[in-house]
Amino acid sequence: MNWNKAKEDAEMQIERASFSTLFLAAIFTGMMATTPAAAGSAPAVTGKVTLQGLPMKAKPINMSSEPGCAKLYSTPPTTEDVEVGPGGGIKNVVVYVSAGAPEQSGPPAQPISVEQKGCRFTPHIVVMQANQELRVVNEDATTHNIHPLPSVNREWNKAQPPGTPPIEETFAREEFISVKCNIHSWMHSYFVVLKTPYYSVSDENGTFKFENLPPGKYTVTAWHEVYGKQTQEVTVSGDEMQPLSFVFKAK
Numbered sequence: 453m454n455w456n457k458a459k460e461d462a463e464m465q466i467e468r469a470s471f472s473t474l475f476l477a478a479i480f481t482g483m484m485a486t487t488p489a490a491a492g493s494a495p496a497v498t499g500k501v502t503l504q505g506l507p508m509k510a511k512p513i514n515m516s517s518e519p520g521c522a523k524l525y526s527t528p529p530t531t532e533d534v535e536v537g538p539g540g541g542i543k544n545v546v547v548y549v550s551a552g553a554p555e556q557s558g559p560p561a562q563p564i565s566v567e568q569k570g571c572r573f574t575p576h577i578v579v580m581q582a583n584q585e586l587r588v589v590n591e592d593a594t595t596h597n598i599h600p601l602p603s604v605n606r607e608w609n610k611a612q613p614p615g616t617p618p619i620e621e622t623f624a625r626e627e628f629i630s631v632k633c634n635i636h637s638w639m640h641s642y643f644v645v646l647k648t649p650y651y652s653v654s655d656e657n658g659t660f661k662f663e664n665l666p667p668g669k670y671t672v673t674a675w676h677e678v679y680g681k682q683t684q685e686v687t688v689s690g691d692e693m694q695p696l697s698f699v700f701k702a703k
């Protein structure tokens with residue numbers, strides 16, 4: 453047997469073996485790269501909402517008509533309709549998938565809560581899904597009233613004396629609903645009813661984040677109670693995603 457021939461054969465076998473290992477490794481890596489995305493591990497949708505121009509200043513709230521409320525504060529609290537951080541970030545913008553999201557089988561089982569606390573609605577912007585239970589609680593020693601003013605949902609208007617059980621309600625249709633307390637004129641909030649579970653409310657820096665949106669093309673809307681609405685077309689893929697940017701102009 454030719455020694456050199458034997459050596460060549462052996463080397464070729466090693467090469468073939470390495471090639472198959474590499475080939476299998478490539479297939480396996482390919483599976484690894486695509487499988488998690490298919491299982492819903494697409495990147496989170498993140499971004500920031502900022503204001504261009506000077507924001508309206510928050511105003512102190514005068515609660516003197518209800519001493520039980522006024523005495524809760526050493527300095528008066530301020531209005532929450534426009535809150536802009538030092539970097540121009542707008543708080544309380546609802547950012548959500550307004551088109552393209554997969555159909556939902558039903559609302560989440562857990563309720564969304566809103567408190568009447570310190571004679572204010574907390575949180576100021578309450579987001580829920582259509583038909584998800586909303587639970588309104590009065591934490592104050594004062595009687596409040598809660599009066600949502602919808603146009604496509606059913607209107608209701610309920611008093612809530614201290615220590616009474618939570619009010620439980622649902623809204624069937626997507627809507628941005630202005631809410632007031634008929635007893636205290638300064639009490640105001642919004643109930644935001646969405647069809648999608650993919651949403652986020654921006655924090656004091658204007659940043660938002662929602663997760664688990666499967667890869668695809670979507671319309672993302674940003675809504676603010678004073679600055680209005682903006683939309684963007686967005687593609688979510690298995691790769692990393694650039695943060696979104698929404699810019700509203702000061703009024």
Ligand SMILES: [Cu+2]
Binds near residue numbers: 571596634
């Ligand atoms: Cu009230």
